[in-house]
Amino acid sequence: MDNRDEVREFLTSRRAKITPERAGLPSGSRRRVPGLRRSEVATLADMSVEYYAKLERGNLAGVSPAVLEAVARALRLDDAERAYLLHLAQAADGSDALTRPRRRTTRQWTPHRSLQWTLDAITAGPAFVRNARMDVLATNQLARAFYADLYATPRNHANLARFNFLDPASRRFYPDWDLFADMAVAILRTEAGRNPHDKDLHDLVGELSTRSEEFRARWGAHNVRRHGTGTKRFHHSAIGDLTLAYEGLEMAAEPGLTLTIYTAEPGSPSEEGLRLLASWAATQETGSPTRQSTG
16 A cells, blocks of 8 residues: 555654654754754654654555654654554555455445444434444434434535535534534544545545635644544534533444444533433424434
């Protein structure tokens, strides 16, 4: 896999983020780069400048774990960035063939019965399954109502990244829009490093880069992150403001898919908001002649 451009841009962007002071080096007065020089990274990683320059040109094929760890340490990479660098190296020499998620066509995938039963059994909060391209593949009733804005526009194709950057409704639904935008791009960037062979992901990134300047700028920053737990704010068009905690669980039976569950603090206004949302969802369901497929 020739991913040298991706490797080069990632390492260069991480080097630019580390100031000499943070690395414990003198700043000097004649610096021409925003962060560390290549020679400084090489010194911190205990390798020759020539060898580090080779790595930064994108040549990660065959690089040992010890070298990757030295580079990660020199560049002060966090856990998500370290994992991303490892995935880039695996992709470069083809060793990711057995660990990458099975390729599936989103339009044809439907949840097996027990998974849908599990989702339907979760009644206190929105629960849904997504892939790493941020396609929502299966939901419980509350999640379908929660993401009413997402499903209101067919052009979103039930994709959270497309909704975030191309649908004006996302500006209302996400009070902290910039935070959600950063997170969406970081999730896609992480997947691009982990599974660079996904044509659907390439197509999505190309579409968003073409149609959204804000996506394009964020994609160029090469930021990655792990997205497992936290708290988010929303504004639902029918219910109002909600502050919800979330847990993202990787599905062992379906590699590459994540089950996300939103919950509210007990006794909080948001918990009451979810109860109202459940009532609203039931009303919407009753008014629909047939239940819309979530696959």
